[in-house]
Amino acid sequence: MKLYEKLAASLPQPMRDQYVSTVETLLRTRREVFAAQAAYKAADTAYVNLLPDVGMCLQLVTYDELWVFIPDESRYQEVALGRHAIDIMGSYSTDRDVFETEAEACEALIAHQIAEESKTIAAAQNRIDSLKADLERLRK
Amino acid sequence: MKLYELLAGVLPSDQRETYTQAVKAVLAAEAELTEAHNKLYDARRVLGSEESRAQDDWEHTPAPPLWVVIGTSMERRCNLSMRELHRAVQSDTEVFTDDTEAQMYHIRGRIKQAQDQVHRTTANITSLEQRLVELEKGLCK
Numbered sequence: 001m002k003l004y005e006k007l008a009a010s011l012p013q014p015m016r017d018q019y020v021s022t023v024e025t026l027l028r029t030r031r032e033v034f035a036a037q038a039a040y041k042a043a044d045t046a047y048v049n050l051l052p053d054v055g056m057c058l059q060l061v062t063y064d065e066l067w068v069f070i071p072d073e074s075r076y077q078e079v080a081l082g083r084h085a086i087d088i089m090g091s092y093s094t095d096r097d098v099f100e101t102e103a104e105a106c107e108a109l110i111a112h113q114i115a116e117e118s119k120t121i122a123a124a125q126n127r128i129d130s131l132k133a134d135l136e137r138l139r140k
Numbered sequence: 141m142k143l144y145e146l147l148a149g150v151l152p153s154d155q156r157e158t159y160t161q162a163v164k165a166v167l168a169a170e171a172e173l174t175e176a177h178n179k180l181y182d183a184r185r186v187l188g189s190e191e192s193r194a195q196d197d198w199e200h201t202p203a204p205p206l207w208v209v210i211g212t213s214m215e216r217r218c219n220l221s222m223r224e225l226h227r228a229v230q231s232d233t234e235v236f237t238d239d240t241e242a243q244m245y246h247i248r249g250r251i252k253q254a255q256d257q258v259h260r261t262t263a264n265i266t267s268l269e270q271r272l273v274e275l276e277k278g279l280c281k
Contacts, residue, residue: 001234002232003230003231004232019191036172036173043169046162050155054147094166095144
């Protein structure tokens with residue numbers, strides 16, 4: 001018998017069933033985390049094993065112009081001007097958005113800013129709706 | 141365009157697909173791991189609130205003397221309230237009120253450990269034998 005089953009036995013219903021179900025959810029989730037960690041480790045090892053061959057090719061390539069998007073700071077940055085591809089790979093995460101011209105980077109930045117502002121507007125609208133509902137309840 | 145797509149573009153065709161797939165696999169695994177961590181965080185939070193509601197019941201309920209399995213050993217826990225037991229021992233730990241049952245569980249665990257050790261050693265011997273055969277073949281040449 002598991003300790004949580006023993007502990008649950010001293011609880012009244014429906015708390016008992018709820019407690020058992022919550023502990024079992026936690027244990028199942030913990031197993032999922034272990035499985036996800038193992039899967040990540042395997043995928044990362046496969047990626048790392050490719051790097052020596054990939055690096056050989058990337059050492060030979062340079063970029064004259066390359067712009068990298070920095071979402072947290074809502075800006076983009078020029079990173080190339082003759083930098084080697086391997087150097088750029090080592091400096092940024094592989095899923096970072098990159099652009100080969102400043103115009104493309106600028107367009108992406110504006111789209112990002114519009115999306116962020118839209119989120120602010122939606123949050124404010126929700127708050128207004130909720131306050132209106134409170135007011136309506138008070139009137140009644 | 142993502143950085144890995146840009147980099148993949150300069151690789152020879154045989155490497156391009158392998159590299160892209162490897163990056164996608166890492167990103168997908170990373171996303172799944174983050175999701176699993178978030179689920180675990182939520183589950184811990186819910187359990188925490190359930191446990192704080194249960195504290196009163198556990199505080200006033202004495203726990204029976206119990207055998208608790210800690211790793212490969214057994215410990216006797218007596219004169220504790222359910223609350224103290226809950227704080228001292230992880231909730232998915234095996235516990236037994238019956239001495240014989242506890243000893244049987246403990247012995248089964250040790251048998252399993254010994255069997256695993258035998259399997260590992262057998263695999264090592266097989267691998268060493270194969271290596272010896274390869275070395276002997278090399279000597280014959």
